[in-house]
Amino acid sequence: MTASPTVRLAVPPDDLFGIHNLPYGVYSLPGREPRVGTRYGEHVVDLALLLGDDTFASGSLNPFMAQGHARWAEVRAALTTALSGDVPRDAVHAAADVSLRLPFEVADYVDFYASEYHAANLGRLFRPDNPEPLMPNWKHLPVGYHGRAASVVVSGTDIVRPAGQRKSPNDPAPVFGPSVRLDIEAELGFVVGTGSALGEPVAVERAEEHLFGVVLFNDWSARDIQAWEYVPLGPNLGKSFASTVSPWVVPLSALREAKVPTPVQEPAVLPYLALDRPWGLDIDLEVEWNGQVVSRPPYSAMYWSPAQMLAHLTVNGAPTRTGDLFASGTVSGPAKEQRGAFIELTWGGAEPVTVAGQERTFLEDGDEVVLRATAPGPGGTRIGFGEARGRVVAARHGGEV
């Protein structure tokens, strides 16, 4: 038996995909089945070949995630060691040569509403006569709703402008057609690695054992469709046409240096939501619109943490599964240039922004939006999340069906 050729990968420690990151994703080469890989500098490294473990000869992270957090730690340690030494040459591909797939099969998908700045901005926009912009429940529980798992798509997927019903307050009846208020929501998504049984809540202090990693998440939103449909049962078709995730799942264990206290929660939360450790995340997002960065939402400003979201959504006994995805809701900070949705950034369309020399309120056909983020890593390094990219294309059939 001849030893396979090997190669040493030289990646500077301050690379956004350096040795302290090692996110998980699913890649494919032309004509080949998708497999699990990690991103290391400009390389994508095949994990089944690197580690000799067929769990990774899979088109989805779900089998690995289901093995549990002790195994996640083992694999991360093995990966860190393996990438520091000789790597089988046939396990290594240039990142530019592979295509990236949806990294996991989404089980249930829930979207939260965890930014106080975002919730308060929408309250001021939609209920201008109400002196209190937040709803009475907002500071007592992380408000959230279920969305469509089948519409979660990977970065790079075109976003077809959705058609649907809309009705302006002065219209006598709704009209049907392509959305005219197409928006984004810059969010983070949290991926459940190991589920929990029916009737067994996940206590907030056990969240770390269930949460596998973090993705960028763009919750594309048709504001006109949503405004007409959402009373009293919440958003549906205004959201369900597409949600974009980044292809690399950054493991929670790569985000130790990003953990910060959440903002003070006052009034005090009920005991099942009380945190026993810092669960805020000092992750800096950026929103690029047609090549121009228009917003830099700070995740550290989020009121509700992912551990609280998971504890809340299971406190009634609802089960979770490998592949469950819950997203934070729009990340917005206190400043205008930190708002993570265009409805906030343009104040409902009343204050257009100049994007690459053109006035914009909502998205036009051909517009492209890219979300990016970084977090602090060890020794002054940064952890990159890659990107969640989507381009808006015209409604099909002019929106007629």
Added chain:
Amino acid sequence: MTASPTVRLAVPPDDLFGIHNLPYGVYSLPGREPRVGTRYGEHVVDLALLLGDDTFASGSLNPFMAQGHARWAEVRAALTTALSGDVPRDAVHAAADVSLRLPFEVADYVDFYASEYHAANLGRLFRPDNPEPLMPNWKHLPVGYHGRAASVVVSGTDIVRPAGQRKSPNDPAPVFGPSVRLDIEAELGFVVGTGSALGEPVAVERAEEHLFGVVLFNDWSARDIQAWEYVPLGPNLGKSFASTVSPWVVPLSALREAKVPTPVQEPAVLPYLALDRPWGLDIDLEVEWNGQVVSRPPYSAMYWSPAQMLAHLTVNGAPTRTGDLFASGTVSGPAKEQRGAFIELTWGGAEPVTVAGQERTFLEDGDEVVLRATAPGPGGTRIGFGEARGRVVAARHGGEV
């Protein structure tokens, strides 16, 4: 080779599980893997053995459903013929000897709100000062929201009373504990057999090709949890703890005689919702509470039809998948004794009902609810749906976590 022993099954044509029904389900025998079967009279017949098709040697209907509506018709014809002749003895089990499983893997689950009587009753209860009980959007689109697919359980599964936050209008802050207003919603669920691609709406006239069958559906609801959480993003934990489906999926092709016109829809619906054939369903439900039938909701009174629900939920380009489940929302008729939720039947708890000699408003621990339904079949026969049964058990740990 010796021919296997065979048997003739004598089932009267007017049996609720007679030759005109032949629903699909998943059964198991002690210590054996679950498999697909049909219910015929008091027998459960194994389809892989009966038809010699390994598609049915599966613990789920999904592989069969994914084969499409032409194949569904072939199999139904083959089944009808096979059950009228000699049947391999080892394919036949007594219904009492098998346990029934969740018949399909639920992909996305959506709950609608399609009964005008139910929506109007809730409007009168929750917005008594509003002269118009229906929301302005209600007659223009089938209002619905996504629910939790993982919490769909099969008939017979105990329903653990959910704990959560609730707040009465006069309470200064929310309290945490077991729900004190636990309710049911008697519904039908519609099972998508073949999905539709991202960006490709299912036209209302193509719904028949995608819809595989119908189940009973009990959307257990914690009204106190729901009331506190649901503004502005809709129900979440008030519903996500459990939803019960019946184990037998009645194929849509068994319900030809049940098709009736829907009630007149006025104002006229938008073209994408206009029906080209009768899509109402003359299905009579009954709600049994601790052994006593307390309500008989008529599905024929439903305003929105399943074809319209499917057309609506895909009109924005949202994809569907094999195993998608959408439910009708509570089935209520015009009369008090036709109301499919206890919040309506007891008018928010103000008008208790006497159930087996005891006063009841909402569900108490130990209460059992069974939904049943029948529909007209050929020649004066009736098609049975079996039952969706659930017993309420006390919150675990007294609701503490």
